[in-house]
Amino acid sequence: MMRHEFKKYDKYKDSGVEWIGKVPFNWISGRIKDFADINVSTRIPTNLTNDDLVEFVPMTNVNNNIGRIEKFNFVPLKAVSSGYTKFKNRDVIFAKITPCMENGNCVIVNGLSHDIGFGSTEFMVFRSFRKLTEEYLHYFLHNDLFRQNAEPFMKGTAGQKRISSQYMTTHYLALPPISEQKTITNYLDTKTTQIDKKIYLLTKKVDQYSELKQSLINETVTHGLDKTVAMKDSGVEWIGKIPEHWEKKRVKDLFVESKIKSVTGQETLLSVSEYSGVTQKKDNVGNDELLTNAITLVGYKICKAGELIINIMLAWKRGLGVSSFDGIVSPSYAVYSPNKSICSAYFHYLFRSNRAIVEFKRNSTGIIESRLRLYSDNFYSIDVVIPEYKEQKAIANYLDTKTAQIDRIVETINTEIEKLKELRKTLINDVVTGKIKVITEGE
Known part of the structure; x- marks a missing residue:
């Protein structure tokens, strides 16, 4: 297994872009459109008929974890051939609408059976063509600094703001050489996969504790605390x-x-x-939100x-x-x-x-x-x-104690999940902005 380590770059220079700041000396800066086409036209293969099934990707099928389409929906070509976003394998699709943009709904498309897929009109499509790998662009679009810089330029009503194609094409990024892009993305693939696995396992634990809590409540409010007491049919179907x-x-x-x-x-x-x-x-x-919109x-x-x-x-x-x-x-x-x-x-x-x-x-x-x-x-x-009042109170007190214990455990697990998410963000931010250099063992 390839091992990586970090070190600082030897020399930095001013990128010429305020939000980027200094970058490693051998990196180049430019607009996204200098390195990738955006919303490029994609032709429908001539061998497809209107009744053939093709892959369709709703916004909700793009997991906001790094680079994953949860599943493809299969629909007849005639249902999506017009009015929807088209893309090919290896294209990077990016959600341009809130809250999906802030959540990082962005993915490299793979696995299309006819090398053409369709998706929500809220997707932008990027196709790299020089000095930029799809993998590096994908991680760049997950970079918090990029998203924070883009948000003020989003237009629309609250909860439905969109970033424009014009802004995206002229947005600046700093790029390392292709070989270094590959080193960076290989490293991030490995590390984010490890982090995502830990997050998944911890999330499953939260689900299990939530189920335990509900099971405890369901049992106690209908059967009480004394497990030896004689039982009867309540005459109430749901109980x-x-x-x-x-x-x-x-x-x-x-x-x-x-x-x-x-x-x-x-x-x-x-x-x-x-x-x-x-x-x-x-x-x-x-702190910056209103308690209510009511006058x-x-x-x-x-x-x-x-x-x-x-x-x-x-x-x-x-x-x-x-x-x-x-x-x-x-x-x-x-x-x-x-x-x-x-x-x-x-x-x-x-x-x-x-x-x-x-x-x-x-x-x-x-x-x-x-x-x-x-x-x-x-x-x-x-x-x-x-039950009688005294028993009602005893049940409530018991559940107060037990559910509080479970809630504390869940809170601890959720804190660990948030730390892992923050670690993942920090890794991406630091590496794609050149704050730290990833080197393979032996370099």
């Missing part, structure tokens, strides 16, 4: 067997909708997440700690939770006050369990999934099961 001393109730017997509205709009703004339940909105936005928060719904908040459009996707805060929520959310006989923390876990989410979806109204709504009448009609 199944329960401890024989538990009761069946309808939601309407336990919660009442609160429709109190804010007069001042000055209360703490809350949000509902499928991942974390109810949180304070200020904890989920960056005023007057008329938002008042919520008290212990009340249940449901985003009626996302109940089927776990968009609900019991609040730990006093505050206000969107007028389109539903707020429910629990009666004094129940521990709302228990219902936070029950209503966010996998079984409950399936039941919420079944009781939601709408033609397509993205338009489902869980209105109060349908929510009230759902049957649930509950």
Whole structure:
């Protein structure tokens, strides 16, 4: 196996490009169009008929990890022969729209059965022709400095900004000799593959812990903490067997909708997440982001700690939770006050369990999934099961402790994943900008 090591270049020079700065002395600078064609025309092979299947690449099929098309979709040629981006094997396709551009949706195309493929019109196509390898261009387009320099020139509305072909053709880059490009890309191929493998394995661990957490919640909120207690049929299809001393109730017997509205709009703004339940909105936005686009928060719904908040459009996707805060929520959310006989923390876990989410979806109204709504009448009609108050509280306390332990483990793993992603970025940035030199063993 070839081994690589780093050292500084012996001599640097000014690249003449402000954002690039100094580059190794033997590197050359130029515009992308000096080294590659962009959006070059690609002819459809004459031996293909309209009914022949060809590869099609939606934006979502380009993994934002380094250089990978997750899969090809196969469609009849007549469906994509006009109005779509065309490319060949070895072309570099690059997403020009946010957020895909920032995420690095860029790949070298390989494996096209007819040497022609089709994709979203949001792809740009680059074809190297001199002094630039496809592999090096591919890594350059993943370079953070390039993306940060390009972002101010993107045009369009927030979330739908695009970088223009004109900007890309005239954008400058610094290039090492071809032999050095190959050394660099071989090194980056090896290192990014190793890093990606570690990220994949750690991500699988996160998934496993997430499944463990949900399994623990599902089991505990329906079977309780005492595994020796006698069980009975609950009479509720979505729950199944329960401890024989538990009761069946309808939601309407336990919660009442609160429709109190804010007069001042000055209360703490809350949000509902499928991942974390109810949180304070200020904890989920960056320093340069607005809490809300609303002109005023007057008329938002008042919520008290212990009340249940449901985003009626996302109940089927776990968009609900019991609040730990006093505050206000969107007028389109539903707020429910629990009666004094129940521990709302228990219902936070029950209503966010996998079984409950399936039941919420079944009781939601709408033609397509993205338009489902869980209105109060349908929510009230759902049957649930509950132990006595003391046991509800014990279950909630137990799950607080256990889920917090799992969350801490997941947070540690996610921190390691972010470190690996940052390492990958740093390696690419430093090598393709000439900050460090990659040499093979024996040089």
